[in-house]
Amino acid sequence: MVWRKGLGMALVIGFGCVAHANETATGPAELPPIGAFMDEAEFGYVSISPDGKHLAQFMRVDGIGRFQVLTYPGREPVINFNLGERQQVGNMLWLSDTRVLTSPRRYLIGFDFLVPTGELYTVDIETGSVRSLGIGAPLHLLPDDPDHILILRYSAKAFAEAHRLNINSGHTRRLTRSAMRTGNLLADINGGLTMSDGVNGDFEYEVRHRKDGERWRLVHSSPYAGASWAPVHFGPTPDTWYTFDDRSAATAGLGLYNSEDNTHELIIRHPRVDVSGLLADFNGHAWAVRFDHHYPAVQYLDKNHPLAAQHAAISKMFPEDEVQFLNYTRDHRLTVAFISGDRRPGDYVLVNLETRKIEPLAQRRPQLTREMLAPMNPVEIRVRDGDTIYAYVTSPEAAERPGPLVVMVHGGPHGIRDFWGFNTQVQLLASRGYHVLGVNFRGSGGYGREYLRKGFGEWGALMQDDVTDATRWAVESGIADAERICIFGGSYGAYSALMGVAREPDLYRCAIGAAGVYDLSIMESSGDVRALRGGITYIRQILRGAQDKPERSPVNLADRIKARVLLMHGGEDRRAPMEHARRMRAALEEAGNPAEWLYDIEQGHGAAGNEPRREMYQRVLDFLAESTGARSTDGA
Template sequence: MDALEAPSSTGELYAVNADGTGDGIIFGYRMGSQGATHIAKGTSQLAFATLVDPLRDDPRRALIAIYPANGASLGNMRTMSANGVFPTVARIDLFSGVTMQVTTSPMRNASFMTDHHGVVRFAYGVDADQSGKVWYRAGDGKEWQLVFDEAKEHRRASPLAFNRAEDKVYFSCGGAHGVGGVCLWDVATQALSPLWSGTVSGVEELVSSFDDNDSFAIRSMPDRVATTLLGKNTPEATLLVGLMQQFPGEDVRITSSTPDGKKVVFFVQSDRDPGQFFLYDGAAHKATFLFARRPWIKPEQMAATEPIALKARDGLALHGYLTRPAGHEEAKNLPLVVFVHGGPYYVRDRWEFDPYVQMLASRGYAVLQVNYRGSGNYGEDFVSKGFREWGGKMQDDVTDATQWAIAQGVADPKRICIFGGSYGGYAALEGAVKEPDLYRCAIGYVGVYDLRLMHTRGDVPQSVFGENYLKKVLGEDDSVLWDRSPIAHLDRLKAKVMLVVGGQDTRVPPVQGESMRSALNKAHIEHDWLYQRTEGHGFYDEKNLADLFEKVGAFLDRNIGVQAAMK
C-alpha cells in the first residue's frame, strides 16, 4: 500500500524540556522501544491520547485523556473510539510516562474540562445519537450528573472555562439572538444566564488571563475578527488593546504567557498575512519579532478579502467574503471563481489568509466565498437548516451568492467557475448540473459525486457515530440521494470539468472520483483529470500542491481567463 503524504496522528504523546533536552515519547504504542532516553518506566499502550490539563503547579505531571483502541490497528483507532469507547483521564508522569487513572467518562468519545486545581469536573461532546451532552461532577470521587442533553432540551451548550472564584463556569450557548453566545453557569444552582450574545455569529474563543484562572475577552468573527473585553481594566486587556493599536486592521491574539504576564507571546495575522509571532517583554515594554509562518509570503503583494452579506431567495441572511486581485479592488466585470468550503456542517469560511484564495486572486480572478446554511458559528438553527439539503437549499445559497456577485457588477456572467474540496467538490459539480447556464467550468477536488456511496464507502459509515450522522444530515432514501447526485445528471452538464482525486483518501475514497470519470467517459464528455496516488483528503506534499495549483490555474485560464474572453 502506498504511503500517505500527509502525516497522521497515532495518538502518541511526546515530552521535551524547555531547553530542548530530554525529549522522548511518554505515551503510546512505541513506549519502551526508544533506546537511550530519559523515559524508562512507561509501558506500551495501543490507545489515542490528548492533553487535558498541563497542571501548571505540578512540573512533573499532567492530565491526559486516553481513548483505548480495543484491538484496532493504528490506522483506525479514532474510528474504534467513535464506536463506543468510554475514555478515561489519567495523571501521567512527564519523566517516566507512568499513568494513574483518575476517572472514566460517563459518555462515549467525550472531551474533558478541569477546574483550576486540576480536578476533572466536566465530560462533554456529541453522543452517538448526534445530540450534545454535558456531564458534571462536584469533585474527585463524586458521581457524574447529566446537566445538559440536547435531545431533550433542544439546545446545545458546552463548558469553556471556570471563572476565578470557581463558582461559575463560562459556557458556549445560543445567546439572545440564537446565533451563539457565552453564558455563565452557576455551580450552586446549575442555572444558565447570558453574558454575551453575538448578533451575526457566535464565540470563536474565550481568551484566558495570564494565569489561566479566568477569562478577560471574547473573540468572535461576524465578518472580520471582533474582540469584546469582559474586564477593561485588567492587565491583559490593557496589553491587548495596546497591541491592537500597534497592528491596526490585523488580528492580534495572545497565544501564551508566563503566569505573571511578564513574558507574553502573541500572534498577528490578516487576510494578506499568514501570521507572525512576537514576544512581549513586560519589564522593557518591548515586543520582539520571533518568526513568521510562510515567511516567503509578501503581504503587500497579496489580495485583500472583504466581508459581504446578502439574502438567500427564502430571506435567510448569508455572509461570506469577496477577494479581488491585488490592485483591482474596485474592478468590475471580473472572471469569478466561486470557492465553496467543505465540511459542510459546523465549518465556515473565515477572514484569514487562505493560500487557495490567494493563488486564484494572483492569477487575476475574483474569488467568492459564501457561508451557506449548514455552516458553523451562525447558531444551531442555521446549521440544522442545512440538514438533508445537499443539492437543495444549500446549493441554492451558493447559486444566490453567485447571482449576487453578478448583480453587483463584480462578476462577468460569462466567465464564472465553481471550485471546492470535499463537500465543496460536490457543490461544484452539483452546481454545474443544477445551474448549467451559470457556470462555465467546475473543479471537483476530492469531492463526493454519488451520495449513495456515502452510506457504504469511506471512514464515516464505519462507526455508529458516522452512521447516525449520515442518517441525520443526508437521509436514507436512495432515490432522493441519487437524484441529488451530480453523476446522475450529466445530461444537463454544459460546463468544462476538472476532477482532482487523492488515491489514499479515506474520507472520500477514490471510487467517487473514479466513478464520475467513468460516467463522463461513457457520456463522451472531455474533462481534466488529476490523480495523486499518495495523497489523501486534500493534497499535502509541496510538489503535489504546486502541480495542483498550476493545473487548476491553466484550466481556469482556458475556460474563463483572458484566453476564454477572447473567444
C-alpha cells in the same frame, strides 16, 4: 455596540511599528510562485518560557522541519533537532522554566494534513535530553505539583481516561474515565475531574457531572444542532464552568454554569454570530472572548486584566489585521503574539509590557508581501427567498471589472464556515487575476443554530441555491464577467461544484472537484463518517432523504453538464472514497463530456506534501486559464 473591525490608524505611545518584511513602494517585481502560497509555512509556532529566558520554535529550512530552543534575549540556540520532511512539532507546552512538553504531527496515509500522533516528549533544555512519556494529551498542568500533570488517553473501548503522569519517570496512574464512549473529560480549576461530555449512539449531545465518589449525573442533553449548552473551560471557582450556550437565543453566547446549584448565567452574546473562542491567561483564567462576524473581534471579560489593556493597545496599531495572543510568561510581562490578516500571512512578535515595545520574531511566509496579496471584503447577500447569507469577496487591486471569477465552496459543510483572513488558496487565485467568492451558505456554522439547521436535507437544493444566488450577485455587482466564471471546491465543496454546473449549466464555464462526494446513495455504505459513533444517524440527520433522490447527486446529472470539468482524487481517501470520483468520471464520459483527471494513488482527502500540492495547483491554474482566458502561472 458595533461589531466590526476599525479602519482608522491609532498610535500607542511607546509601541514601535512592525512592518512586513520586503514591502516596497513599487509592489512585487514578479508573480509569486505556487510554492510561496501552498508549501508548508516556514514557521509553525513560537513559545516563550515561563521565566522569559528562552524561546521554543518550530521552523522549516529547505523543507526540513526543525525544533529549536533559543536563549532570550540573546537568541543563541541551545536545542536544535532535525525532524525531517514529513513531521513537525504540533504542540509546545512549558512544564517549567527549563522543560518543554512537545507532541509531533506527521503526514499519514489517507490525510492531507499533519495528523497529531498523540506521542508526548519532554525536552530538557539544560541537558538536551529527550524523554518519551507515551501517548496522551495534556489536560491540566497541576501547577502546585511540579512533578505531575494530568493527561487524557483513549482506552481500547474508546472511553476517554484521565491519568496522572509523572513527568520525570513517565509513570502514570489511571484516575477515571469519561461518562460515555468517544466522550471527553474536563478538569476544573484545581484539576478535579467532575465534568464529561460527548455524543451518544443516537448522535445526541450529553453533558454529565459528578461529585467526588458519585456516579455521573446527566445535567443536559440535546439532539444534534438543537438548543444546547456545552462546557468549554473551567470557571473562576471549582464549581463553575464557562459554556457556549444558545438555548435562549439564535446564537451561542458565553455562559457560566454553576454545578453546585445547577444554574446558568449569560455573560455575553453577539446578536448575529456564535462565540468562536475563549482566551485564557498563563494560569488558565479567561480574560476575553472572540466573535467572527464580518471580521474577527475580541470582547474583554475583564478590562482591567493586564492582557486586555495590552491587547487593546496593540490592536489599535494594526487596524487592518488581527492580533492574537498565543502564550505568556508567568507574570504576563512578555507575550508572544501572532499578527495576521487578509494581506498578512502571519508574523510572530514578542510584546514587552514593561518597555512597551514589540520585537519581531518570525514570519510564516516571508516571500509574500502585502503588495502581492489582495484584500478580502465581507458582503451580505439577499437571496431568492428573502433571507440574508454571508460571503467574502477577494479582488486584486488591478483585476478586471468585470473579470474572471472563481467561486470557492467550503467543505464540511455543516458547522464549517469561511473566515476573514489570509487564505492560501484564495490568495493564489487572486495573484493570477481572479476575483474569488467564498460563500457561507445556509448550513454553514458560526451564524447561529437556525442558520445551521436550514441546510439539513438541502444538499443540492437550498444550499446550492445560495451559492447560485451569490454567484449571480457577483455578476450583477459588476465584479464577475458572466462568461468567465468557474466553481471550485473540495469534499462537500466538490459536490457543490458539480451540482452547480449540473443545475446551472449556463452559469459556469468550468468546475473543479477535489476529493469530492458525488453519489449520495453510497454515503451510508462508504467513507469513514459512517464508522463514527452515531455516524449513520448523523448522515441521515443532515441528508434527510436527499440520498434517496437521484436528482440530488451530480453523478446522475452528467447529461446536463456543459462546463469543462476537472476531477482530482487520492487513492487513499477514506472520507470520500475513490468510488465517488470513478462514478462521476464514468458518467461524464458516457454523457460525452469527459473530465480532465488528476489521480494520485498515494494521496488521501486532499494533497499532502509540497510537491503534490504544487502539481495539483499548477493543474488547477492551467485549467482555469484555459476555461476563462485568464493568465496561468510560470512555474511552481
